[in-house]
Structure formats: structure tokens, C-alpha cells
Amino acid sequence: MEKFADKIEQLLQKKLSLYEKIQNILLDEKAYIVDMNVDALWDTTSKKKSLSLSIEAIRHEITCLFNEFYSGLEMDTQAMKLSEVIKMLNVSSEKKSNLKKIVMAIDTLKDDIGMLASNNKNFISEYLSVIDGVFSTVLKRDNKKKYNNSGIVAQDSSNSLLINAEV
Numbered sequence: 659m660e661k662f663a664d665k666i667e668q669l670l671q672k673k674l675s676l677y678e679k680i681q682n683i684l685l686d687e688k689a690y691i692v693d694m695n696v697d698a699l700w701d702t703t704s705k706k707k708s709l710s711l712s713i714e715a716i717r718h719e720i721t722c723l724f725n726e727f728y729s730g731l732e733m734d735t736q737a738m739k740l741s742e743v744i745k746m747l748n749v750s751s752e753k754k755s756n757l758k759k760i761v762m763a764i765d766t767l768k769d770d771i772g773m774l775a776s777n778n779k780n781f782i783s784e785y786l787s788v789i790d791g792v793f794s795t796v797l798k799r800d801n802k803k804k805y806n807n808s809g810i811v812a813q814d815s816s817n818s819l820l821i822n823a824e825v
Contacts, residue, residue: 666743673764679709744758
């Protein structure tokens with residue numbers, strides 16, 4: 659049973675490492691957006707996809723190991739919860755505690771990654787709307803937006819406008 663738990667621990671550590679790599683990519687992404695480094699952005703997209711596929715492969719491997727060791731349960735990869743797998747293990751409380759810590763670290767990292775991805779998406783939208791506003795001004799399009807000093811569309815007519823779309 660301990661060997662089984664050790665194998666699960668190795669897979670969880672690998673999964674944690676992959677999530678850390680995704681987090682680092684998301685942190686770099688914002689700089690690529692500001693620098694308008696399209697090649698680097700495409701590269702990050704392919705890296706994120708590759709890492710995601712690796713995470714899914716680990717998830718599948720854990721499920722297969724569990725189903726092999728605990729025959730008759732036939733746990734599905736999509737329905738599998740790591741915390742449930744750990745509860746079912748017949749190992750020392752120290753080993754269970756160690757595995758739970760890794761799972762908690764993975765869950766925390768997943769939440770952080772979700773927030774980073776959401777923030778990056780919002781940042782891209784705001785950044786592109788500022789660029790759109792600049793082009794609207796240059797091209798003298800109607801319905802131009804006004805931007806404040808932080809580059810965000812102003813909600814009201816503020817005196818501290820960075821870009822005023824009226825020419």
C-alpha cells in the first residue's frame with residue numbers, strides 16, 4: 659500500500675509542478691501584452707495547452723492506478739476527486755497528511771491560476787479598448803470614448819482625461 663501511495667505522491671508532485679509552470683506563463687503573459695509581443699503570446703498559448711494535456715494525462719494515470727489497486731470501484735477520470743482518493747487510501751496518517759498538503763497546494767494554485775487568467779483576459783480587453791479609442795480619435799470615428807489617466811474608459815466627463823476622443 660505504501661508503494662501505491664508513493665506513486666500517487668510522485669504524480670501529485672508532478673501535477674503541482676505543471677500547475678506552477680502554467681502560473682509562471684500567466685505572469686509573463688501580461689508583459690507580452692504590453693510589449694505587443696504576438697509571437698511570445700502564441701508561444702504561451704501552445705505551452706499552456708501542452709501543460710494542460712500533461713495534467714490531464716496525470717489525472718488519467720492516477721485514476722487508472724486507483725482503479726487497478728481498488729478493483730470494483732471503477733472511478734471515472736472526470737468524477738475523480740483527489741481528496742476522495744486520499745481518504746480511501748489505507749496508509750499511515752503521516753502519509754495521508756502529506757498527500758493532503760499536496761492536494762491543498764494544487765487546489766490553491768488552481769484558484770490562483772483562475773484569477774490570473776481572468777485578470778489577464780480583463781487586461782487584454784481594457785488594453786485593446788484603449789488602442790481602439792486611440793484609433794477612433796485618429797480616424798475621426800463617431801461615438802468615441804474618453805479615457806482617464808489610468809487608460810480606462812471614463813464613466814463621466816472628468817477633467818483629468820488622458821485621451822479625449824473629441825478633436
